[in-house]
Amino acid sequence: MNQKQDKSGGEDRGFFLRKTLLPYGFILPVLLVVLVVLVYPLVRGMYLSFTHYSLDPLLSQKPVWVGMMNYVNLMKDFVFRLSFKTTVLWTVIVVSGQYIIGLVLALLLNAEFKGRGLFRSLILIPWIVPSIAAALAWIWIYDQDHGVLNVMLRQLGLLRGENVAWLGSSTWLALMAVCVAGIWKGVPFMTIVLLAGLQSIPVELYEASRIDGARFRQVVRYIIIPHLKTISAITLLLSTIWTFNQFDMVYIMTKGGPAYATHLLSIYTYLMAFDANEMGYAAAIAGVLLVVMMVIMAFYFWVTRREE
Amino acid sequence: MARRQTGTRHIAQQVAIYGGVGVLTLFLLFPFLWMLSTSLKPSETIFSSPPQWIPWPPTFAHYRTLWVETPFARFFINTLVVAVGTTVISVVISALAGYGISRFRFRGDRLFSMGLIVIQMFPPVLLVIPIFIMMAGLRLTNTYASLIIVYCAFAVSFCTWMLKGYFAGIPREIEEMGLVDGCTRFQTLWKLIIPLSVPGIVAVALFVFTFAWQEYLFALTFIQTTEKRTLAVGLSFLIGFREVSWGPLMAGAVLVTLPVVIVFMYFQKYLVYGLTLGAVKQ
Numbered sequence: 001m002n003q004k005q006d007k008s009g010g011e012d013r014g015f016f017l018r019k020t021l022l023p024y025g026f027i028l029p030v031l032l033v034v035l036v037v038l039v040y041p042l043v044r045g046m047y048l049s050f051t052h053y054s055l056d057p058l059l060s061q062k063p064v065w066v067g068m069m070n071y072v073n074l075m076k077d078f079v080f081r082l083s084f085k086t087t088v089l090w091t092v093i094v095v096s097g098q099y100i101i102g103l104v105l106a107l108l109l110n111a112e113f114k115g116r117g118l119f120r121s122l123i124l125i126p127w128i129v130p131s132i133a134a135a136l137a138w139i140w141i142y143d144q145d146h147g148v149l150n151v152m153l154r155q156l157g158l159l160r161g162e163n164v165a166w167l168g169s170s171t172w173l174a175l176m177a178v179c180v181a182g183i184w185k186g187v188p189f190m191t192i193v194l195l196a197g198l199q200s201i202p203v204e205l206y207e208a209s210r211i212d213g214a215r216f217r218q219v220v221r222y223i224i225i226p227h228l229k230t231i232s233a234i235t236l237l238l239s240t241i242w243t244f245n246q247f248d249m250v251y252i253m254t255k256g257g258p259a260y261a262t263h264l265l266s267i268y269t270y271l272m273a274f275d276a277n278e279m280g281y282a283a284a285i286a287g288v289l290l291v292v293m294m295v296i297m298a299f300y301f302w303v304t305r306r307e308e
Numbered sequence: 309m310a311r312r313q314t315g316t317r318h319i320a321q322q323v324a325i326y327g328g329v330g331v332l333t334l335f336l337l338f339p340f341l342w343m344l345s346t347s348l349k350p351s352e353t354i355f356s357s358p359p360q361w362i363p364w365p366p367t368f369a370h371y372r373t374l375w376v377e378t379p380f381a382r383f384f385i386n387t388l389v390v391a392v393g394t395t396v397i398s399v400v401i402s403a404l405a406g407y408g409i410s411r412f413r414f415r416g417d418r419l420f421s422m423g424l425i426v427i428q429m430f431p432p433v434l435l436v437i438p439i440f441i442m443m444a445g446l447r448l449t450n451t452y453a454s455l456i457i458v459y460c461a462f463a464v465s466f467c468t469w470m471l472k473g474y475f476a477g478i479p480r481e482i483e484e485m486g487l488v489d490g491c492t493r494f495q496t497l498w499k500l501i502i503p504l505s506v507p508g509i510v511a512v513a514l515f516v517f518t519f520a521w522q523e524y525l526f527a528l529t530f531i532q533t534t535e536k537r538t539l540a541v542g543l544s545f546l547i548g549f550r551e552v553s554w555g556p557l558m559a560g561a562v563l564v565t566l567p568v569v570i571v572f573m574y575f576q577k578y579l580v581y582g583l584t585l586g587a588v589k590q
Contacts, residue, residue: 020415022493026408027420029401030464037461038427041438048437101332108328111321119329121573125340128514128568130522132540133561136547137339140346140554146355148342155358187336192511200477234473237425238466247433248524252544269433270525279437286434297426 049283063280070284080285082260083268090179090250090264091243097183098239099232102190107224109191110198120195127188135252138181142166170259178250178262185249186242190235197231198224241293265289340565347371347558354554370555371563379534380563383542387521390452390538394459394520399513402464406471407497411483421472424465432462432525440529454530455538459520467512474508475501514572521568539564 049070051063074080109120126134141149144165153159166177205223214222247266250256256263256271265285273282346354347370348363374380409421439458440449448454478501486496502509527538537545543560 023408023412023414027405030405030468033461033464034427037457038430041435041442042430044438045434105332108325111325113322113325119333122333123336124572126336128518128572129340130540130564131524132543133565136557136561137343141339141342148359151357151359266433273437283434290434
């Protein structure tokens, strides 16, 4: 790469340059895309959170600097505080549900049995069902009048009296109903990644442990857990991030209702930006969201480094 | 592993495994199967109680309604173009970057890796406004390119991390052998690392494809005309325009889902095969 321009320095310098510049060549395309399409807009978005700004192409209005006003208003905003609590609850329930079911399923699918390959394929379906289709299917299942969930519960004798409005009641029920859909959607990804982790464990280790007479519990303790630690941390982190920022499925299912029962911060941001056309205030909500995520990240790095 | 165990214990173990897998699989499959079932029923039996589990005889009336009376085919092609474009570009550039950070130590390597993780957290809802403004400035709104660019940007950090992890699991000795034999870095990547990483790359590619296929928020914001609209948004507009009719809606949901399932099942065989092969080789 650098040999042409460098005759005087001889081979040593050419080799040195190649060694130092080569890694940057590998990462350049990713770096460029990320800087232009994500980092620059992020900075721009941060700036907007300190402005009053309504998106109106006809008026070509410009953002007006208002300092910390959006953030001060957020702290006084009842809906914001409620959405924050709901988002945390939703994230904890969905991520832990996904991980527990995903781990159990991965361990089961790592065992030897007939039809294993078929099951490994089948369980991936929720992951590949597009959010819009998944949301529609769950709305239909949860439907108060004709939904199959109510019909089944009634047939089993578990439901008497009026039909349950799974997504329409203002209590915790709507949030739980949405959480089940959220868990359902994320289990397959957890499972395949954990399964890939389980399968990356060299067969020799199992064989050696069998020869040494190790019990299943010992295999889990000394072989499986150490091998899955890193991959678990990464997938849990990713799942937390995705779940915290989840928008489309919940939005399509409930629009944040009823009575703010499923009002996630992402939904609040979207509605504030595109319904209320308060771009600056919406950017401030998203800014808080980002700060929270940064704190979680810092905590994550602290924990993983301490464990090393 | 269980081959040499005694009969009873073996059977009990197998029953427990089938029971666990069976229950969980039923939970994971039910919404999809119910969607499929509803889409194939005549309108009269959709609301029947007790429910008709298997739609017999099946009817394709709802599908015909969807194809004939809505621009569904157009949405379908648009989505395919965007998803394939995103997948190819993301996987290629992420493989390069993943290899770069798994095999080299260079100034700023930690910053780059950490930066990718942090970027993964950027809430799309925050970015959609400034990115939209940028795309409008570049006169790229209402194009496939605008969606492909944004989807790539969101996909590459995850892909790079997954591939980095995958490459890191491949012993360095293998490529050191290649380097000693006179291969360049690109050759060792292409001829030694990539073939060993096929399962990982397929998994990452599938992730990108499904992400681009079903993305909702950017497609909703960037695309303004019906001719360019993708399936997810197109379908969501069908909810708005009609009174809720579960037959055609479920048919639409199935049509968004089915091609991905088919492609995925095909690759899944390859994925499992690759993983097994890798394990056996070691």
